Amino acid sequence: MTLGVRRWETLRHSVQGVGKRQNQDWHDCQGSGSGTDPLVLAVADGHGSAVHARSALGARFAVDRFLVLASAFGRAAHDCHEPGRLTRLMTYARDDFPRALVHEWRQEALGHWDRNRPVVEEAAREPRPEEKLVLYGTTLIGAVLTPWLFVAWQIGDGDLAVVEHDGTLTRPLAPAEEDLGDETESLCGREAWRSMRMHWAPVFEQARAPRLVVLSTDGLSKSFASADGYAEFVLGLAGRLAEEGGTGVRESLPAWLAQASRYSGDDTTLTAAVRHPEAPPEASGPAAAPPPAEASAPAPAADTSAPPDPRTAAGPTGGDVDMERKTET
Numbered sequence: 001m002t003l004g005v006r007r008w009e010t011l012r013h014s015v016q017g018v019g020k021r022q023n024q025d026w027h028d029c030q031g032s033g034s035g036t037d038p039l040v041l042a043v044a045d046g047h048g049s050a051v052h053a054r055s056a057l058g059a060r061f062a063v064d065r066f067l068v069l070a071s072a073f074g075r076a077a078h079d080c081h082e083p084g085r086l087t088r089l090m091t092y093a094r095d096d097f098p099r100a101l102v103h104e105w106r107q108e109a110l111g112h113w114d115r116n117r118p119v120v121e122e123a124a125r126e127p128r129p130e131e132k133l134v135l136y137g138t139t140l141i142g143a144v145l146t147p148w149l150f151v152a153w154q155i156g157d158g159d160l161a162v163v164e165h166d167g168t169l170t171r172p173l174a175p176a177e178e179d180l181g182d183e184t185e186s187l188c189g190r191e192a193w194r195s196m197r198m199h200w201a202p203v204f205e206q207a208r209a210p211r212l213v214v215l216s217t218d219g220l221s222k223s224f225a226s227a228d229g230y231a232e233f234v235l236g237l238a239g240r241l242a243e244e245g246g247t248g249v250r251e252s253l254p255a256w257l258a259q260a261s262r263y264s265g266d267d268t269t270l271t272a273a274v275r276h277p278e279a280p281p282e283a284s285g286p287a288a289a290p291p292p293a294e295a296s297a298p299a300p301a302a303d304t305s306a307p308p309d310p311r312t313a314a315g316p317t318g319g320d321v322d323m324e325r326k327t328e329t
Contacts, residue, residue: 007033007276008145009246010041014269015257017219024048024138025217025269026059030067031074033145033273038074041271042066042142045158045217047186048267051134054112058136061108062187066142066153069101073151074144080202081148090200093151098193101140101153105187109136130190137188141173141215145273150210152199155192156184159221159230160199163212163238169231172199212238212274219268223260236316241274249316256316 016023024046033039044062046055073093080086106129113132139156152160154173162170175197185195203209214234221230233256240249253270261268 007147008039008273009276010039010271010273011246011249011253012269012271013253013257015219015254015261015267017261017265017267019265020048020267022056023267024056024059025219025267026056026063027215027269027271028063028067029271029273031071033147035078035146035148036075038071038077039145039273040067040070040074040142041145041213041215041273042070042140043158043215043217043269043271044138044140045156045219045267045269047137047139047184052137052188054109054135055137057112058105058109058138058187059140061112061136062105062138062140063142065104065108066101066140069097069104070142070144073097074146074149077144077146077149086202089149093153093200094198098153098155098196098198101196102187102193106133109133109188112136130188133188137186139184139217140187143213143215143273145213146203147206147209148203150199150201150203150213152213152215153196155196156186157218159214159216159218161214161216161231161234162210163214163234164210165208167211167235167238169235172201173197209275212241212272214270214272216270217266217268219264219266220257220260220270222266223263223268233316237272238274240316246274252316 010029012027012029014023014025014027025043026046027043029039029041031037031039042063044059046052046057046059048055052058073089077089080089110129110132113135139154139158141152141154141158141160143150143152143160152173154160159171160173162172164170186192189195201210212234214237220233221227224230224233237249240252257268257270
């Protein structure tokens with residue numbers, strides 16, 4: 001592989017919901033997208049209610065453990081062109097990876113409980129493991145990108161949006177039926193691995209790899225009056241990135257997410273990866289590219305910080321996108 005070439009550029013930012021005491025979301029990304037240094041993205045949304053009192057920690061544990069496991073999986077996919085290897089990798093990603101992730105998350109949460117037991121009366125009953133895990137309940141969306149493979153997993157709400165090589169938008173992990181109200185699947189659920197959805201997409205030609213991959217918590221999509229508004233936002237984001245590159249989008253992203261958070265009333269987090277079309281095909285070998293450029297949430301430009309109209313909000317298209325204000329529960 002040509003040294004010094006970034007395959008992907010990453011953007012990420014998180015906004016605490018208005019009136020929230022703590023941001024329950026967590027996010028992270030690492031890697032360049034090469035065969036030996038896969039790009040891994042993840043966002044998690046802790047449930048945040050009183051029965052999930054440690055869910056902000058649960059979200060962080062979920063992202064941290066996902067990054068470790070997904071990075072190892074991505075490196076294992078380096079030789080996926082060997083006969084039968086792709087099928088074995090898919091079986092592992094579908095069946096074994098979710099179990100491993102849930103196990104690792106449970107161990108992290110229970111270990112934290114043991115180190116941080118609340119002070120209770122001596123006669124109080126020790127909570128069962130399942131009761132302890134509820135305190136840390138969280139959703140998770142994670143993805144791994146290599147030159148030959150794009151895989152993503154999701155449990156609970158939030159959104160994975162993909163702008164394909166031809167500019168079409170897909171939401172490959174969207175559930176057949178939306179969750180009702182605030183109910184959602186969770187890593188703290190019994191046999192949570194069974195609720196994890198997977199998107200499997202081998203990349204047989206570099207030119208057909210996705211242009212843009214966006215992971216976001218539900219504070220973003222629920223700020224729009226319809227799914228069309230969210231789709232317009234993502235396509236507008238892709239257009240701005242193609243037109244301006246990452247610099248202008250980095251400056252505007254905090255204000256866009258803050259605006260969305262005001263309408264949804266929820267913490268709002270986005271992590272995205274945009275492909276560099278000029279990245280050359282990769283040859284097998286041990287060399288790895290340097291990590292991608294990363295957005296660290298600079299202050300928004302002055303002209304993007306004006307409060308939105310009560311029914312519309314300016315998004316990355318530069319026009320108005322219908323949003324709806326939701327009441328926080």
